[in-house]
Amino acid sequence: MLQEWLLELLTGFGRLFIHPIFYFSFLLAFVVGMFRVTRERKDFHTRVYDIYQEIRFILPSSLLLGLLLSIAAIVSGLTLPLELLNFIAAITIILSAGGFRLLSPAWTIGLALLIFVIFEKIGRPLIPYDGLELGKIIMTMAIILALLLITEGLLIFKRGWQGTSPRLVRSPRGLSVGVQFAQRLWLVPVFLVLPAGELASPWSWWPVISIGSETYSFIWFPFLVGFAQLIKSTLPELAVKATGKNIITIGVITMLLAVAAYWLPLLAIVSAVFAIVSRIWISWRHYAYEKNRHYFFTPQPKGIMILGILPHTPAKKMDLKIGEIIYKVNGMEVNNESEFYEALQKNAAYCKLEVVDVNGQIRFAQGSLYEGQHYELGLILVEEEKEFVSVEK
Missing domain, CATH: 2.30.42.10 (PDZ domain)
Structure with missing residues (x-):
């Protein structure tokens, strides 16, 4: 049995490197880096960081968190159909048209969950899931959403404020003033269980949230987590860390709602709606706070x-x-x-x-x-x- 598990884990590991999202993440980071360098040269006649700056942050910062999530996912047996994971990937690619800003799990996974549920309710299912329990699939998606939302908050808190890009903007008085732009893209690979394969359940309690399958396999699935924030009234570290803390908080609340859906299935959908609305609120709150504050990076009376x-x-x-x-x-x-x-x-x-x-x-x-x-x-x-x-x- 141990040999079968190791073989499946190795196979799941290999699936990461054939998934389009893995390569798309590097392409997206490269394109965003090109635009950033162009903006820096326009503002300052020199680039601050080279074109590969965004690429350098894609994996090193997120691998440990991805490993921790993978352990939790394998132990609990978080199971989703491959078609649904690919639907999440498709939503991710569509939202990436807006840069890193729209790649929060609240929007990539939250929207995928709501769209999936809506089409189920109108009788036109998007994803085939023959023999699998719809309620448990939705609950699993909600739990993965919560875990990745907490991961997003931790990454932003630890890394999001580092290496911000300076910019010039026009103040309400028509003066050129300085701001800082924080943007990061992280690839978070997580081992998940697929409800198909040669692997039988080794324990009676595994998977904890059974969606009705009897055989399983593994996939190391690449989730993209993006972040972008403009800071004008304070230091980037203070503003970005505050955002990270807020996202961790809504991630924890989302997790509580998702787990409670085990007894009240409707709460899985409520958790997704809460995550989406709360993430929008965090972004709007930062914008509203900055809008009426004085610029921090301005000429000084001395020095x-x-x-x-x-x-x-x-x-x-x-x-x-x-x-x-x-x-x-x-x-x-x-x-x-x-x-x-x-x-x-x-x-x-x-x-x-x-x-x-x-x-x-x-x-x-x-x-x-x-x-x-x-x-x-x-x-x-x-x-x-x-x-x-x-x-x-």
Whole structure:
């Protein structure tokens, strides 16, 4: 029996690499990266991150969470027909036309669940499920929705605020001001049980939520989780982590409703509706909050604020942070671009900055420079005269 299970797990593992969503995720990340680089070059005459930045985050951050979800799914025996999983994939591809923003599980899986139920109610089923229990299928979808919603919140909280892209927008007063745009795409591969195959149930209680099948197989199915958020009034870390916490909360509530559907099946549909409405509310709440707040990345009365930091530059090695304000460079006060350049050239081999961090505390950052690097510190600064200038050309 153990040999059969291992063989099925290996077969399920291999199915990941023949699923179109696996390759589509990398293509989508590449295309979004192209648009981001184009926007950065337009705003700052340089790219902040290369075109592969979004691709780098697709798997490393989500593999551990996918493994944990897989263990939970295999132990409980979460079972869905392959046709229904492919329907979720189709909804995902359609929603990806809006970029990463619409790829929350609340919308990809929640909409798939509601569409599936609606067509069942009108007597025109979309997915064949001969011999399987409709109520248990819907409940399983609701549980998977809740698990992935919690996963989305955790990924956003841990990784969503890292590597945000600076942008220029037009303020209500007609001035160019800086904002941060956070966007990420994660591929979360999860082992699920298919109600067809050669694997017999090894225990009387497995699967916990039986949909009426007697033989099973495995699939390592790739779920796409996307996120995009524009931040103008505060630091990206604060805004994005708040969003992540809110999504985790609605994920937990969705899970409670989905589990309760074991006794009251209607709650499975209620959980999907709750997830969709709550996720929309989180996005709207952030938009409404930001709409009436002042811009954070604006010219300062004293010093110059950091809007962006280019990777692999002296500024990155000095551990400078976006939102910090540079007061002095090599002992000279700086309040604009020309003063910044002049102070950097004062010492072509070494750079010492006096910086006010995001908590209002003064600290010093320093580092060695090589020939020519005093012009290429690697900072994008909030500049005076209604414009933003990149220090690195």
